[in-house]
Amino acid sequence: MSEGIRQKISDALDLPQDVILDVPKVILTGRIAAFIENHKGIIQYNSELVKINTSIGVVCIKGAGLLIKTIIADEITVEGKITAIELEE
């Protein structure tokens, strides 16, 4: 199914877009924690930068003293002092 049709179905049925479109969902709690759902694995991790692969590209979390609080099949929680979140194509 192309992206356009999925988008339409999601709109028509009022379903959550992240489920239908298979896109990541990022929840930011202040500057202290980021929660990424629907990821496709970690590409790079150190205390200043976490790169997470997703279906729409790489999500970069920048900051200081970053810590991967939990990691399971489709969820990652990153804690630390977060300064930026970037989406790379």
Added chain:
Amino acid sequence: MLLIKLWNYLSGYVIIKIVGEYGERLLNQAAMKNLYLWDVKRVNDNELTAKINVKDFFKLARLAKKTRSRIYVLQRVGLFFTISKLKKRKAFLFGALLFVVAIYLMSSFIWNIEIKCPDDDLSTSVIEDLRKWGLREGTFKYGLDKQYYLNKLLTKYKNISWAEIEIRGSKLIVELVKKQLPPELEESTPCDIIASKDGIIEEIVNFRGEALVEPGQTVSKGDTLITGKVVLDQDQDQDQVLLVHAQGIVKARVWYQRAVKVPLVKTKMIPTGNSKKSLVLQLGKHVLNFQFGDIAYNHYDKKTLNEFSILPRLSGGIQFNIVEYAEMKPTKEFLDIEEASREAEAELLLQLKGILKEKKVTQKKMEYMLDSDQTSVIGSMIIEVIEDIGQKREIKYGEEKI
């Protein structure tokens, strides 16, 4: 989250170090295989630390080989490891157990006896007597027969009206209330004899003093029967009055009346035969009920069938009781007037038993009548007895002139 943390602590986890260039790859692989990793931290370019469940750790070790990284265990955390460590430290465990037992044992003795009583002389005397009877510092506090000591105390000390023994921790508290005895009048104190009850005088014998009433006379409570004021010489204008300690026996007819009401319709509980059992866990004085299903009975009777003692009463007293709840059905029972009257009489006799036994009864009268709404029988009993109604009352100074 707290639950997950608690579970991890209970089942045990390890803090590991992952060494290798492809640490991230190992993390991804672990996540794909549903291995739960947390608190992943970068130490330097090719070292990571993380925490992992004991079970998952072995699976992770297999994965590590594939991703060409090495895993080192830095620390073992959790109850599982704590217990296995303790198993090696038998002396420590034994010591800890000994400590608990020692604390328990030391707190099972009475180390302090306190008497709560404003009267110091009485307190010292009571404490000495308790020591003599075997209740002293160092007595084992469980199974102490408080009633035995109370009875002994109350029989020995007539001036104690109420006493209680309470054990609070390792302290024994004896609470005493002194009796306020009516002041016993000495032979030399002038007094009157007054009536303690209403009645008709039957017989009067005065040993000392002057009788003011005679047989057949009706007196009411508080009237002076024998006076301690004896007039010596009546001829003179100024009466010479001598105050004496009046003494004598004044017997009078006195009435006691009691009434009871016996309803004609009575509700009685009759067992229906249905019953349910339930388990009760008793820890010392605390009772825990384990109910299997609700007791849907409106009326029931509780009965303890079996008691299983797990720990004897001396060491905490843990026991299981099996309790049976028997269903009861309220049924109405109708009495006729004659039966109700008989019941009323029995009840009245029971109430007046003390008086009937002690005193000389001259007359007994019973009356029955129906209640105004005809639902119950009212029985009343009047008994006439002859008893001494004399009571001494001191003549106060200043009163004598009147």
